[in-house]
Amino acid sequence: MAAQGLRKAGRLLGVSLEVRGGVVGLLGPNGAGKSTLLALLAGRLRPDGGEARLLGYPPRDPRALPLRAYLPQSPRLFPHLKAREVLEGARRAKGLGREALEEAAGRMGLEGLLHRPVGLLSGGQRQRLALAAALMGDPPIWLLDEPTAALDPRGRERFWAWVEAKREGVVLLALHHVEEARRADRLALLRGGQLVEEGPPELVLGPGDERVPWLMEVLYEEPA
Numbered sequence: 239m240a241a242q243g244l245r246k247a248g249r250l251l252g253v254s255l256e257v258r259g260g261v262v263g264l265l266g267p268n269g270a271g272k273s274t275l276l277a278l279l280a281g282r283l284r285p286d287g288g289e290a291r292l293l294g295y296p297p298r299d300p301r302a303l304p305l306r307a308y309l310p311q312s313p314r315l316f317p318h319l320k321a322r323e324v325l326e327g328a329r330r331a332k333g334l335g336r337e338a339l340e341e342a343a344g345r346m347g348l349e350g351l352l353h354r355p356v357g358l359l360s361g362g363q364r365q366r367l368a369l370a371a372a373l374m375g376d377p378p379i380w381l382l383d384e385p386t387a388a389l390d391p392r393g394r395e396r397f398w399a400w401v402e403a404k405r406e407g408v409v410l411l412a413l414h415h416v417e418e419a420r421r422a423d424r425l426a427l428l429r430g431g432q433l434v435e436e437g438p439p440e441l442v443l444g445p446g447d448e449r450v451p452w453l454m455e456v457l458y459e460e461p462a
């Protein structure tokens with residue numbers, strides 16, 4: 239997965255990033271451009287400049303669609319549908335067998351919730367459902383916008399277990415928590431629509447907690 243000078247007016251100022259494999263955490267303050275970058279890579283937004291490739295295809299090319307899972311920050315799920323119907327819709331759209339649905343539901347611990355309408359699920363339960371629908375079938379590239387924001391510790395562990403079970407491909411995910419960022423193979427720091435640093439977590443965050451206060455100041459200081 240590669241981005242070259244990817245730009246969206248007022249939101250992303252030319253980001254280049256190449257990820258050949260592994261888990262890459264996108265960190266940065268609110269408004270840094272994480273969601274914009276993920277939406278551009280997923281083909282949900284058109285860039286004003288630059289280009290991206292998912293396994294060689296532009297994100298809006300129909301051949302790129304089955305190659306990626308995209309979870310937006312606020313996924314839209316119809317409230318009147320039952321959880322199983324949401325998963326069934328995803329399964330059919332992806333042309334997968336029944337076992338893929340059961341596996342995805344199991345990964346996110348949804349077995350007891352499948353009969354429930356989406357409108358009656360809690361925020362974290364909805365997030366687990368959206369993740370199960372998005373990741374079902376394990377496409378090679380995962381583009382996930384704050385996938386764990388609404389999850390309780392158990393849900394977070396379930397999600398990370400799924401990520402860690404992924405043997406091949408790319409996981410690019412926006413995060414806000416330093417403890418989770420340490421689980422990534424690499425981190426990319428965005429600020430003001432630009433990539434300001436990239437590297438392995440132990441270099442970016444520092445061993446132990448040493449570099450974290452410095453990073454917090456650089457990334458999260460309030461604008462003057």
Ligand SMILES: Nc1ncnc2c1ncn2[C@@H]1O[C@H](COP(=O)(O)OP(=O)(O)OP(=O)(O)O)[C@@H](O)[C@H]1O
Pocket residue numbers: 248249266267268269270271272273274275311
């Ligand atoms: N639809 C939009 N039209 C114009 N500008 C937008 C739109 N959505 C977001 N922005 C602006 O683009 C910039 C980047 O926003 P983006 O949502 O990509 O940031 P983010 O890093 O994902 O933030 P957060 O951590 O709050 O989710 C912000 O300044 C935001 O105000």
